[in-house]
Amino acid sequence: MEPILELVDVRKSYGDFTAVSGVSMAVPPGSIFGLLGPNGAGKTTTIRMIMDIIAPDSGEVRFFGHPRTAKDLGRIGYLPEERGLYRKMTVVDQLLFLAEIRGLKSRDALPEIERWLERFELASWGKKKVEELSKGMQQKVQLIGTVLHKPDILILDEPFSGLDPLNQEMFREFLVESRRQGKSVLFSTHGMELAERMCDHICLISHGRAVLTGELSAIKRRLSGNSYRLVADGDLARLAQVPGVEQVLAQERSAKLLLAPDADGAAVLRQIVQFADVREFRSEEPELEEIFIKAVRDAA
Amino acid sequence: MQLDSIRVVAKREYLQRIKGKGFWIATLIIPLFLVAVTVLPSLLLAKAETRQKVVVVDSTGQAAGELQSALAKPSAPKAAKPDGERGRGGNTSFEPTVEPPGPDRAAQREDLDRRVRAGQIDAWIWVDPAGLAANHVEYHARNVSNFVTQEALRDSLSSAIRRVRLRQAGFDPERIGALTQPVDLDTVKIGKEGSRAEGGLAGFAFAYLLFMMLYMVIAIWGQQVMTGVLEEKGTRIVEVLVASVRPFDLLMGKLIGICCLGLTQIIIWFTTLIVVTAPGIVASIAFLPAGMHKPTVTFVLAINFAIFFVLGFFVFATLYAAIGASFNNVQEAQQVAAFVIFFLIAPLFLMFRIVNDPDSTLAVVASLIPPFTPLLMTLRIALQPPPLWQILLSYVLTLTFIWGMVWLAARIYRTGILMYGKKPTIQEIWRWVRYA
Numbered sequence: 001m002e003p004i005l006e007l008v009d010v011r012k013s014y015g016d017f018t019a020v021s022g023v024s025m026a027v028p029p030g031s032i033f034g035l036l037g038p039n040g041a042g043k044t045t046t047i048r049m050i051m052d053i054i055a056p057d058s059g060e061v062r063f064f065g066h067p068r069t070a071k072d073l074g075r076i077g078y079l080p081e082e083r084g085l086y087r088k089m090t091v092v093d094q095l096l097f098l099a100e101i102r103g104l105k106s107r108d109a110l111p112e113i114e115r116w117l118e119r120f121e122l123a124s125w126g127k128k129k130v131e132e133l134s135k136g137m138q139q140k141v142q143l144i145g146t147v148l149h150k151p152d153i154l155i156l157d158e159p160f161s162g163l164d165p166l167n168q169e170m171f172r173e174f175l176v177e178s179r180r181q182g183k184s185v186l187f188s189t190h191g192m193e194l195a196e197r198m199c200d201h202i203c204l205i206s207h208g209r210a211v212l213t214g215e216l217s218a219i220k221r222r223l224s225g226n227s228y229r230l231v232a233d234g235d236l237a238r239l240a241q242v243p244g245v246e247q248v249l250a251q252e253r254s255a256k257l258l259l260a261p262d263a264d265g266a267a268v269l270r271q272i273v274q275f276a277d278v279r280e281f282r283s284e285e286p287e288l289e290e291i292f293i294k295a296v297r298d299a300a
Numbered sequence: 301m302q303l304d305s306i307r308v309v310a311k312r313e314y315l316q317r318i319k320g321k322g323f324w325i326a327t328l329i330i331p332l333f334l335v336a337v338t339v340l341p342s343l344l345l346a347k348a349e350t351r352q353k354v355v356v357v358d359s360t361g362q363a364a365g366e367l368q369s370a371l372a373k374p375s376a377p378k379a380a381k382p383d384g385e386r387g388r389g390g391n392t393s394f395e396p397t398v399e400p401p402g403p404d405r406a407a408q409r410e411d412l413d414r415r416v417r418a419g420q421i422d423a424w425i426w427v428d429p430a431g432l433a434a435n436h437v438e439y440h441a442r443n444v445s446n447f448v449t450q451e452a453l454r455d456s457l458s459s460a461i462r463r464v465r466l467r468q469a470g471f472d473p474e475r476i477g478a479l480t481q482p483v484d485l486d487t488v489k490i491g492k493e494g495s496r497a498e499g500g501l502a503g504f505a506f507a508y509l510l511f512m513m514l515y516m517v518i519a520i521w522g523q524q525v526m527t528g529v530l531e532e533k534g535t536r537i538v539e540v541l542v543a544s545v546r547p548f549d550l551l552m553g554k555l556i557g558i559c560c561l562g563l564t565q566i567i568i569w570f571t572t573l574i575v576v577t578a579p580g581i582v583a584s585i586a587f588l589p590a591g592m593h594k595p596t597v598t599f600v601l602a603i604n605f606a607i608f609f610v611l612g613f614f615v616f617a618t619l620y621a622a623i624g625a626s627f628n629n630v631q632e633a634q635q636v637a638a639f640v641i642f643f644l645i646a647p648l649f650l651m652f653r654i655v656n657d658p659d660s661t662l663a664v665v666a667s668l669i670p671p672f673t674p675l676l677m678t679l680r681i682a683l684q685p686p687p688l689w690q691i692l693l694s695y696v697l698t699l700t701f702i703w704g705m706v707w708l709a710a711r712i713y714r715t716g717i718l719m720y721g722k723k724p725t726i727q728e729i730w731r732w733v734r735y736a
Contacts, residue, residue, distance in 0.1 A: 082535075086316070146540075
């Protein structure tokens with residue numbers, strides 16, 4: 001299927017500092033795409049280049065199978081990293097303005113606004129000024145502002161940051177529902193758990209480079225042969241020194257081990273039993289968090 | 301350029317601000333402030349009319365009567381003339397009493413001083429033969445720095461003493477009045493051309509009115525353009541907006557919206573002013589002295605006045621917009637914004653020279669420089685209509701200037717969006733203009 005949004009070797013430098021060095025990725029239609037990476041990896045810069053807020057030094061942004069045009073941006077709903085609303089405007093006025101600026105008529109937009117405020121539990125806040133709202137509420141208002149014009153693609157920069165678990169769940173449900181309606185969603189986050197629950201595709205950025213990209217399930221399958229769950233008593237701090245062990249994610253009395261590609265699970269286990277009382281040792285699909293940490297470390 | 305986007309942005313600016321308290325506070329406060337600085341002082345001055353109790357001691361035995369009657373006249377003759385400057389200061393009147401010279405002069409003088417200090421009298425005047433011969437009359441008062449009072453006093457005393465001397469020289473007191481009658485000066489001003497001198501004042505008044513209106517509207521709303529641009533940058537609203545609106549349209553919409561707001565304010569002020577003062581104006585026109593010209597305002601002048609007001613607003617508002625686009629916070633921007641007012645005030649200094657010679661090269665060139673055009677071209681049209689091509693050229697130049705400034709500001713805005721926390725250098729701003 002032809003990607004609905006595609007980045008081809010996009011680069012951006014600020015003086016000596018390279019913010020993004022050659023990111024390529026493709027968002028298939030009807031999918032949720034996670035742009036993952038640690039702080040300062042270049043996620044926001046990448047999104048701003050997609051949105052034509054900053055121009056890439058080189059590379060290309062393609063929408064719907066052709067190089068980006070100004071008209072394409074009208075089919076996108078964009079939630080910037082820093083939430084921006086007019087503080088003195090009321091919620092309804094604000095949303096009406098955002099709708100009108102995208103070419104909607106106010107008589108069409110008003111019922112939509114009512115519906116969305118209802119859905120995000122803000123119905124009684126419509127007449128309030130934005131500055132009277134909590135941060136989480138403002139974030140919901142802004143999300144409504146991004147979707148009023150019924151965009152085909154949602155591009156959300158850190159949509160979950162600063163939300164309580166209930167609102168996070170509300171946002172998640174909304175994104176999953178958008179996918180069901182055939183829309184594509186691209187969002188950035190450094191919260192792996194949420195990404196793992198929602199994303200069909202990911203692109204992992206570290207130091208401005210895409211270190212891992214593709215379908216999440218395929219990536220997991222590819223790495224599953226080398227991932228083990230260990231439950232044991234003993235000095236688990238020594239696990240990292242065991243030959244063949246590449247990465248340890250230790251928890252209370254258990255650990256996730258990621259082995260080197262050529263390592264043998266049985267040989268590793270024989271080493272561990274020498275200093276720990278092993279109760280359980282089994283092959284397990286890696287969590288996104290492991291993949292993330294390994295990929296970032298490998299890339300460094 | 302998309303008219304729809306401009307309209308939506310302008311509508312937001314206008315409605316949001318007219319709903320806000322700031323607009324109504326400014327609309328109310330400014331006329332109150334103007335009244336406070338113009339009307340109140342003159343009211344206070346009028347109230348400040350004082351009657352000074354003056355004791356006259358005349359040891360010559362000849363001047364006291366004349367002095368008393370000269371001082372007791374309702375006001376000094378000069379002050380009665382319709383001469384604004386003098387009239388204002390001449391509000392002092394005297395309440396003279398004549399006291400006979402006592403046997404002990406020194407004791408009497410001390411007693412008079414005591415009475416001045418005690419506040420029973422305000423001043424005393426001492427006339428003695430030696431002094432009179434040497435043209436001296438003594439005036440003792442607590443406050444001798446009010447030269448307006450002194451001048452009125454000197455006039456009164458001089459004329460009184462003159463009468464005394466004339467009488468001493470044997471003139472008939474009846475005839476003295478007729479002989480010393482001052483002449484009236486009928487002033488007739490000769491301008492370069494008859495009509496110009498009269499138009500000069502009206503034109504000047506017109507340009508000055510435009511200046512005051514522009515100054516007020518720009519002082520209030522020009523700053524609002526700047527802070528509005530800064531707000532959108534600061535809160536990152538602009539990131540959402542640039543995906544839907546071109547920066548040029550965004551700025552143009554903002555300027556139009558805020559200009560309409562300024563016009564609304566002016567209309568509110570003028571309507572109020574007309575409603576309040578119309579009866580008075582009608583009445584005063586009816587009672588105008590025959591010789592006085594009614595100020596004439598031609599249709600062409602009125603139209604140009606309105607157009608140049610709007611253009612003038614845009615010229616300065618675009619400068620503010622460009623500054624707002626270049627900086628990241630109000631403090632930094634305000635340092636530069638102070639210079640904008642310079643462009644508004646500078647033509648004021650040229651106005652005087654242009655009134656004298658509206659067709660000089662200086663006048664023509666200066667009135668075609670866009671930031672100066674609104675004031676100076678209005679002035680020239682009021683004085684003596686310049687050739688049509690000059691008026692049209694000034695429109696074209698001013699519109700081009702506005703267009704260019706919005707374009708420039710939009711480019712800076714577009715590129716400056718992603719700069720924060722750093723004061724831009726001129727080189728950087730120039731780079732932003734070329735990029736985008």
